[in-house]
Amino acid sequence: MTRLRYLLILIALGVFAILPVFLSGNLLNAIIKMMISALFALAFTLAMGQAGMLSFGHAAYYGLGAFAAVHAMRFVEAGAFSFPTPLIPLAGAAVGFLFGLLFGWFATQRSGVYFSMVTLALAELLYTLAPTWNSLFGGESGISTIRGASWGISFGDDAHVYYLTLFWVTLATWCLWAFTRTPLGRLALALRDNEHRVRFLGFNTHMARTLIFALSCLFTGVAGALLAIATEAANYTAFSSKASADVVLQTFIGGAGTFFGPALGAASMTFFARVTSDLTRSWLLYQGLLFVLVMLFVPDGIGGLIAEHSKKVKKGGYKALVLPYLLCLVTGLLLLAGVVFLVESTHILLSDGYIAKTKSSGGAAVPFSFFGQDFNPRSWVTWSIPIGLLLAGAALMPAAMKVTGRAWLHATQSAPAQGETA
Amino acid sequence: MKSVLKGMAIAGLSTAGLAAMALASAQAEPLKIAMVETLSGGQSSTGKMFLAAVEFALTKVNADKAWPDGVQLLQYDNQGGASEAADKVKAAINDGAHIIIQGASSAIGGQITSDVQKWNQRNPGKEVMYFNIGAEAMEFTGPKCHFYHFRWNGNAEIRLRAMLTAMKNADVLGKRIYIIGQNYSWGHDVQKLANSYAKEFGYEVVGDVIHDVNKIQDFAPYVAKIKEANPDTVITGNWSSDLLLLMKAAGDAGLKVRFGAYWLDQPGNIANAGATALGHYNVSSFYPESNGAASEKFAEEYKTKMGAYPVWVQGHTIHGIWGLGEALKGLSGKAGDKISVKALAFSMEKAKVSTSLGDVSMRADDHQALIPLAVAVVSKDAKFKTDGTDMGFKPLKLISGADAAAPVSPECKMVRPPA
Amino acid sequence: MEYLVVSTLNGVVHGLLLFMVSAGLTLIFGMMGVLNFSHAWFYMLGAYIGFTCTRTIGFWPGIILAPLLVGALGVFVERYMLRRVHKYGHAHELLLTFGLAFIIEEVIKLFYGDFPVSYQMPSYMRFAAFTIFDTNYPFYRLFIGGVAGLIFVGLYLLLTRTRIGIIVRAATFRPTTVEALGHNLPVIFMGVFAAGAALAGLAGAVAGAFFPTSPNMATDFGTLVFVVTVVGGLGSVEGALIASLMIGLFISFSVGLNWALADLFGIVGLGPWAQAFGGILTLKLSTIANSMPFLLMLFILLVRPAGLMGDRQ
CATH class of the missing domain: 3.40.50.2300 (Response regulator)
Known part of the structure; x- marks a missing residue:
């Protein structure tokens, strides 16, 4: 099993290594951003998933890492000292760790929601103060710099940034994974589950929590620094509560209970935002729906779902699942298509441009085009499409759930003990 | 192995690229x-x-x-x-x-x-x-x-000059000016410039304040502060809810001042402020009435296509x-x-x-x-009404591009590539 | 003197507004421990319902309908959504209600557009209640304060003087015992959540006519309502009121004060250095007045973690 896992990881790394050859510049950039947000989510999970510290202000360390990197790059640019570009993330790591220690020392005095509120307050204060401190944060337009050439690499090309990011994300991920195997990493789990008992065992829980939080901030700082290297700038918006919230959301979409889940969640949500934001003006609505649906129906996230399958489904059990899952997919697509049709056509019909068209045509129905088709807004045919889609989806749903439930039982039945022993 | 793959990929891609380029050169x-x-x-x-x-x-x-x-x-x-x-x-x-x-x-x-x-x-x-x-x-x-x-x-400079020129010409600027702005570069620009023009336009700055951007729910304390300074005109670079709330709070407190604003014509502002907005001045790049028939015709043209002026x-x-x-x-x-x-x-x-x-x-x-910049006052006499209200922007003065211009910043070192 | 009186008046009313918006959250977050991030969006929804009613059936029906409709939404959200994820903990509630907030905001933008809508109070309410030092004091500010006061008195009496209040308070401390005594716990929780949501809706319908009703109005309050609840002490209505008033007064007074950290350095003769250093040292108190709630929360959490009036950690 472990051999297989190492092989899989090696293959994945190999694929990542040759990706730039095949991908367009846009996809390459997308993957850089996905890797960075994946690392951010993994670092966040170190505090959240393992030590139970739900931080609402992790963007603070992300932003600080970014600014540290940008300042380091500017010093190099100005010739103040020479520091190889590939090692710039170390600056982010150092600043992230320092501030993690400082802020973490305060925050970890409290636990639960109170801890979350302290982290939120610290990040909010930073967000408010940053744009007023011109020399350090460059006002609201931020600080801009340029990647210097080092080690014979220009770093002007996106592929160079890609490899730099890949290297650091891999290294940091390995460190984070290795951390879970250290005594402190084990202690983190204990702290999450029962802090009192850990204290009675003679550990200084405050110190331990501070240290774990600071380590989480260290890797967050690395992620921030990588972002700064990729965009060659840092801006105070990196501190915003939106950034803090994003990482929480991504982590839970991915599943905070598994190691790689958060990375998956962050990468897929980053990709989702990137693609849908250029397709529709209402993409935040779809994102909101996605959050609600995931929380309601997949509370353990993507990672949890995968873990559940790999743990419980017996050999050859997947065969029984293929058809039910296809049925679920069809149901989901029907519902999605219905919702998208309704939202997008409402969007068009209520826009100024469309209203102007109806006015200039003297109140007559003006067809609106959508997916390359013209629809008449006053015709029942038009509206029967989304309603039909929704009804069909709704009708299929109970059947799909029943069939899937049965298939799941069938696929997992004879392997009940594996989950416990593995 | 990897280099072989890479080589093959590059070969494949470059053929495809060449083909694409050949196509592109033929295409427009x-x-x-x-x-x-x-x-x-x-x-x-x-x-x-x-x-x-x-x-x-x-x-x-x-x-x-x-x-x-x-x-x-x-x-x-x-x-x-x-x-x-x-x-x-x-x-x-x-x-x-x-x-x-x-x-x-x-x-x-x-x-x-x-x-x-x-x-x-x-x-x-x-x-x-x-x-x-x-x-x-x-x-x-x-x-x-x-x-x-x-x-x-x-920019902050040419628009402020236009606003001050027009208001001074119409003798509605007054001698006492208060400056209120948002705490970021735009607000600071306006604050700095309005202070520096005091002598040229013959006014005295009786107070200035910078506040958080779009975070304030209640502007009454700021209005109290403005009132204390007793200005004739309040210059503000505020936009969005910061402008709307400021104006509403001033109106509700019965503060008798004129506002000289940059962003009063943002859709929704006039409707939301209601009668409070009357008599305030704004500088913008376009009002339908600013240049008589010519600009009106253009505004109508736009409206038939886009649904609004x-x-x-x-x-x-x-x-x-x-x-x-x-x-x-x-x-x-x-x-x-x-x-x-x-x-x-x-x-x-x-x-x-x-x-x-x-x-x-x-x-x-x-x-x-x-x-060219247009300065206008919110009035019920305006021909073009805004936001479905009975108010609109009545032009005060239209300032040509050359007149509105401010000197080139000495900090700009334009480097031109060889042609 | 004038400054003192006007600032106090403004601060108290602003504080009462804050209380009105966060009163519902005191029930939802403070008592039930549900991290309902969409609370401020319920408030926005209330304002838009009020606006729609004013356009169609009148201002007062809107004031009544807004809490009812938002409360009904609260019932739906609690019964079919939050109840399912409650067992997974805070983060799931947060994420779910975060999604809800997005949905509410985007749907409102879809139907009402991106710009503020013109939600106006009836013209007979638009007059100056009194004039103090030549400053008109609008009646509607007093109205907002009055509604907030009513909410406070109502909530306080309900929670401390009625049987329902006793059961609700008991349910937040010892849910299993209350259930064993034969009370229907899920219904109690649903009722409390609905009441909290309805209060947000009422606040929206009342305040929206005075402050602009726009798709951004929720974001401004989004985290602030949590600050109020936490500073006041979880589950304490009195605490929330005191915290709101403190924040309101604090902001109102600090607006008039041009203090900066550099002035402190000036006392020990480091003034010029501090001025030259700039940044955080020359920042005036009036500039960052509205970031003060977070500083206050930080201070309270470190000194008195249970909040002003809270009694549990």
Whole structure:
């Protein structure tokens, strides 16, 4: 099993290594951003998933890492000292760790929601103060710099940034994974589950929590620094509560209970935002729906779902699942298509441009085009499409759930003990 | 093994690339404009206004055949964040954009202008241009100016001068001025400039205050402070809810002052403020009544196409895109020509377009457009009503681009590439 | 003197507004421990319902309908959504309600547009209640304060003087015991959640007519309402009121004070250095007045973690 896992990881790394050859510049950039947000989510999970510290202000360390990197790059640019570009993330790591220690020392005095509120307050204060401190944060337009050439690499090309990011994300991920195997990493789990008992065992829980939080901030700082290297700038918006919230959301979409889940969640949500934001003006609505649906129906996230399958489904059990899952997919697509049709056509019909068209045509129905088709807004045919889609989806749903439930039982039945022993 | 794979891939890709290039040379190359604007989230309203104006203006540019192979508009949503904007700029360039166009935020503008500068440094011969239609911070035409940035909108300085000139001429400026602004570069620019003009326009600054941006629910304490200073006129660069709340709080407290504002004509403001808005002054790039029949005709033309009169940021945006059209005509390209953004930039330095409010021209020294500015007062006598109310903007004075111009910032060191 | 009186008046009313918006959250978050991030969006929804009613059936029906409709939404959200994820903990509630907030905001933008709508109070309410030092004091500010006061008195009496209140309070401390005594716990929780949501809706309908009703109005309050609840002490209505008033007064007074950290350095003769250093040292108190709630929360959490009036950690 472990051999297989190492092989899989090696293959994945190999694929990542040759990706730039095949991908367009846009996809390459997308993957850089996905890797960075994946690392951010993994670092966040170190505090959240393992030590139970739900931080609402992790963007603070992300932003600080970014600014540290940008300042380091500017010093190099100005010739103040020479520091190889590939090692710039170390600056982010150092600043992230320092501030993690400082802020973490305060925050970890409290636990639960109170801890979350302290982290939120610290990040909010930073967000408010940053744009007023011109020399350090460059006002609201931020600080801009340029990647210097080092080690014979220009770093002007996106592929160079890609490899730099890949290297650091891999290294940091390995460190984070290795951390879970250290005594402190084990202690983190204990702290999450029962802090009192850990204290009675003679550990200084405050110190331990501070240290774990600071380590989480260290890797967050690395992620921030990588972002700064990729965009060659840092801006105070990196501190915003939106950034803090994003990482929480991504982590839970991915599943905070598994190691790689958060990375998956962050990468897929980053990709989702990137693609849908250029397709529709209402993409935040779809994102909101996605959050609600995931929380309601997949509370353990993507990672949890995968873990559940790999743990419980017996050999050859997947065969029984293929058809039910296809049925679920069809149901989901029907519902999605219905919702998208309704939202997008409402969007068009209520826009100024469309209203102007109806006015200039003297109140007559003006067809609106959508997916390359013209629809008449006053015709029942038009509206029967989304309603039909929704009804069909709704009708299929109970059947799909029943069939899937049965298939799941069938696929997992004879392997009940594996989950416990593995 | 890996190198073999890589070699094969490169070989395959280059064949495909060659084929594509062969196809492309036969095909026409439209000029691609990428709008990297905030189109979703809290601040999306402004982005969508810009978008509508650009879409409208481009129909004329394309109808005039300003570029024989047409001008194509691509849209990117920067989600209101600087790093997302950087991402989308890269995406736009990868999609073949020649011009990046943006306006809704100086923070994002700052990111874009430096991204464009860096791209051009690294990719000589494949330059792109930042076409600024709304980022008003002074630094864009000051220390951050560069050859591939063009600002087609006003800025804090020329708009304030226009406002003060018009108000002083009409004798409504008064002697006592209060300045209130938001705590970021735009607010600071306005504050600094309004203080520095005191002597020239013969007023005394009786107080100034800078406050958090769009965080304040209750402006009553600020109004109390303004009242204490007893000013005749309050100059404010506030926009969005900060302006609306300020104005409402002042009206409710019965404060007898005039506001001299920059963003009063943002849709929704007049309707929401109600009668409180009456008698306040605003400086903008366009009001339907500002130049009689000419501007009215243009406003109606816009309305039949887009459903509303051009307001707020839309006037200068349309004029700017027409300026781009003139610059393109200056290239006198033929069908199938390759686009040189460098040549376009040189042509744009000389661009001049006549609009319904007068001439708009680009100043080569700092790439700040000289645009006519209109000052108006909120009144019930206005011919064109706003927001479905009985109020509108009654013109006070129209100031030509040349008159509104402010001197070139000494901090701008424009470096031109060899032609 | 004038400054003192006017600032106090403004601060108290602003504080009462804050209390009105966060009163519902005191029930939802403070008592039930549900991290309902969408609370401020319920408030916005209330304002838009009020606006729609004013356009169609009148201002007062809107004031009544807004809490009812938002309360009904609260019932739906609690019964079919939050109850399912409650067992997974805070983060799931947060994420779910975060999604809800997005949905509410985007749907409102879809139908009402991106710009503020013109939600106006009836013209007979638009007059100056009194004039103090030549400053008109609008009646509607007093109205907002009055509604907030009513909410406070109502909530306080309900929770401390009625049987329902006793059961609700008991249910938040010892849910299993209350259930064993034969009370229907899920219904109690649903009722409390609905009441909290309805209060947000009422606050929206009342305040929206005075402050602009726009798609951004929720974001401004989004985290602030949590600050109020936490500073006041979880589950304490009195605490929330005191915290709101403190924040309101604090902001109101600090607006008039141009203090900066550099002035402190000036006392020990380091003034010029501090001025030259700039940044955080020259920031005036009036400039960052509205970031003060977070500083206050930080201070309270470190000194008195249970909040002003809270009694549990």
